[in-house]
Amino acid sequence: MARTRNTIPTTDITFKQRLSALKNLPELFRLVWQSNPSKTLLSFLLRITRSAMPVLLLYVGKLIIDQVVELNRSGGSQQHLWELVAIEFGLAVATDGLNRMINLVDSLLGDQFSNYTSIRIMRHAATLDLDQFEDSVFYDKLERARQQTVGRTVLLSQVMSQVQDLISMGFLLTGLIAFNPWLIVLLLVAIIPAFLGESYFNSQNYALSRSQTPERRELDYLRYLGASDETAKEVKIFGLADFIIGRFKKLSQKFYTDNSKLAVRRSGWGTFFSVIGSIGYYAAYGFIIYNTVTGKTSIGGLTFLAGSFRQLSSLMENMLSRFTSVSQGAIYLNDFIEFFAIRPKITTAAKPLPFPNPIKEGFTFENVGFQYHNAQLWANRHLNFTLHTGEKLALVGENGAGKTTLVKLLARLYDPTEGRILLDGIDLKEYNIEELRLNMGIIFQDYLRYQMTLSQNIAVGNITEIDNTELIHKAAQESLADALAEKLPGHYEQWLGRRFNEGIELSGGEWQKVALARAYMKDAQLLILDEPTAALDARAEYEVFQRFAELTKGKSAVLISHRFSTARLADRILVLDKGTILEVGSHTELLAKNGRYAELFKLQAMGYQ
Numbered sequence: 001m002a003r004t005r006n007t008i009p010t011t012d013i014t015f016k017q018r019l020s021a022l023k024n025l026p027e028l029f030r031l032v033w034q035s036n037p038s039k040t041l042l043s044f045l046l047r048i049t050r051s052a053m054p055v056l057l058l059y060v061g062k063l064i065i066d067q068v069v070e071l072n073r074s075g076g077s078q079q080h081l082w083e084l085v086a087i088e089f090g091l092a093v094a095t096d097g098l099n100r101m102i103n104l105v106d107s108l109l110g111d112q113f114s115n116y117t118s119i120r121i122m123r124h125a126a127t128l129d130l131d132q133f134e135d136s137v138f139y140d141k142l143e144r145a146r147q148q149t150v151g152r153t154v155l156l157s158q159v160m161s162q163v164q165d166l167i168s169m170g171f172l173l174t175g176l177i178a179f180n181p182w183l184i185v186l187l188l189v190a191i192i193p194a195f196l197g198e199s200y201f202n203s204q205n206y207a208l209s210r211s212q213t214p215e216r217r218e219l220d221y222l223r224y225l226g227a228s229d230e231t232a233k234e235v236k237i238f239g240l241a242d243f244i245i246g247r248f249k250k251l252s253q254k255f256y257t258d259n260s261k262l263a264v265r266r267s268g269w270g271t272f273f274s275v276i277g278s279i280g281y282y283a284a285y286g287f288i289i290y291n292t293v294t295g296k297t298s299i300g301g302l303t304f305l306a307g308s309f310r311q312l313s314s315l316m317e318n319m320l321s322r323f324t325s326v327s328q329g330a331i332y333l334n335d336f337i338e339f340f341a342i343r344p345k346i347t348t349a350a351k352p353l354p355f356p357n358p359i360k361e362g363f364t365f366e367n368v369g370f371q372y373h374n375a376q377l378w379a380n381r382h383l384n385f386t387l388h389t390g391e392k393l394a395l396v397g398e399n400g401a402g403k404t405t406l407v408k409l410l411a412r413l414y415d416p417t418e419g420r421i422l423l424d425g426i427d428l429k430e431y432n433i434e435e436l437r438l439n440m441g442i443i444f445q446d447y448l449r450y451q452m453t454l455s456q457n458i459a460v461g462n463i464t465e466i467d468n469t470e471l472i473h474k475a476a477q478e479s480l481a482d483a484l485a486e487k488l489p490g491h492y493e494q495w496l497g498r499r500f501n502e503g504i505e506l507s508g509g510e511w512q513k514v515a516l517a518r519a520y521m522k523d524a525q526l527l528i529l530d531e532p533t534a535a536l537d538a539r540a541e542y543e544v545f546q547r548f549a550e551l552t553k554g555k556s557a558v559l560i561s562h563r564f565s566t567a568r569l570a571d572r573i574l575v576l577d578k579g580t581i582l583e584v585g586s587h588t589e590l591l592a593k594n595g596r597y598a599e600l601f602k603l604q605a606m607g608y609q
């Protein structure tokens, strides 16, 4: 499906939006706490202790200098001086130790947090509807939520550092205010322009990166097309390398140009603001020196105040620039939170009915219509028929006639846009959805080729039976995949596909037999095979259907096939055209009718003559 371009605003993100994004931080803390409460607490305690260190070090430094000056001037015992030096040494060692512990705890916590959120994303994604995945706006959101796993870990340690610096500042400010409150004004003058600049450029960065999401996805796709085992064959045969590389170059160059323009502007303004910051610092420094020279402050006081001012200004600068990235991270967090706020529309009723076992009447389509999200045309319309218990129904029709969509509706991968589907006279929506799917064995034409072992590939049909070797072997026998298992060096434990080292690639027909075995893993009441034999050779197809007929005796089945040799085996055939039912009947009835079915059947038969 062609994805529409996401309508992302490329305008600036205002300061207000930035502030309001901070409301996401409690949610971040909640998630961090959930991923590991004890490490979160430890990190917090370590940071609080660490935040007292700068002011303590400066203060002890002041006492040392004043003591040295005093001893120089009037002599006396040096004991107190050396005690102070020992304290400063202890503080310096403790600061270093705390830094290392904070880094360690943060990185361990970050890893756990990242795993925890990745698992939450997968869990939530598993609850969502198929059509939500097919919606490009949703897809972009999912992509950003996924990409931001690392970003969120960084955000976490930034927020923690912010808290730590804030407390450090509180300590330092107390000292500075006690000396002269005007120094605070100088501090603000030095810092605020830099903050506004940072804030502006960060919002530009965010808007740019957001607007680039669809292109970034295309770049990833091109990277995959250009260098992957799955695509190599077609890329070679069609000589697509230059085409793909050309498109990649064009897109990546555009990315580079947009990003570099912004980076250059940012760097220019950054230099300007840092000069302003230096002016503010030296003005304050001069003021303190003047006070020292005129005897209002001791030399120890000079080092303490100058040190405090320098540290405060760098802390404040750090905090303010970190604020912009924290708020930016918080805005990104929106995507994450919004992703979790998406609720599936296809759900189980509040008081679901148990799935009937056995099914008495069957599935009845009552004027069912379905239109895909963003599609102009209806994929199915005015469907009225009953799939009776024990009946084998074949769906035939040209490409795009709506056959696969019809079975997706049966499995409630989508709900009808109009009309309803009844099971034993009751709306399908009233039944437990998990039970419904448990009672259906479906193999789609685009089934997955899991890069796993043969036995796992079969077991996915009923994953709760993954350790039931007997059942897996039986399913393989029924789908003719057992001969394949014998042939493979690792038999049922043979790794399939080429992605991993010991993997062996299968032929299309062999894969299909493996996929078919999945349908036999469950004792399903309804079997749906969507073009199950397209890749099988004539003998295999004949055998598969012989067995299928035996194995599904008394069960309902829906077969989608373009091969009339397959379709004719069904009790009844539904001929679909542009989503609606054109003809219904058995093979003989439809031939006698001499309509579309007869026409297509004769066309195919002619091909064999």
Ligand SMILES: Nc1ncnc2c1ncn2[C@@H]1O[C@H](COP(=O)(O)OP(=O)(O)OP(=O)(O)O)[C@@H](O)[C@H]1O
Residues within 6 Å of the ligand: 001, 134, 372, 373, 375, 378, 379, 397, 398, 399, 400, 401, 402, 403, 404, 405, 406
């Ligand atoms: N995920 C989708 N989003 C939008 N439109 C879709 C989607 N899947 C199918 N369609 C459209 O719905 C119509 C019916 O598709 P469907 O896959 O049901 O046809 P089909 O009869 O199974 O075709 P085929 O024989 O080619 O497998 C087609 O026009 C197709 O373009």
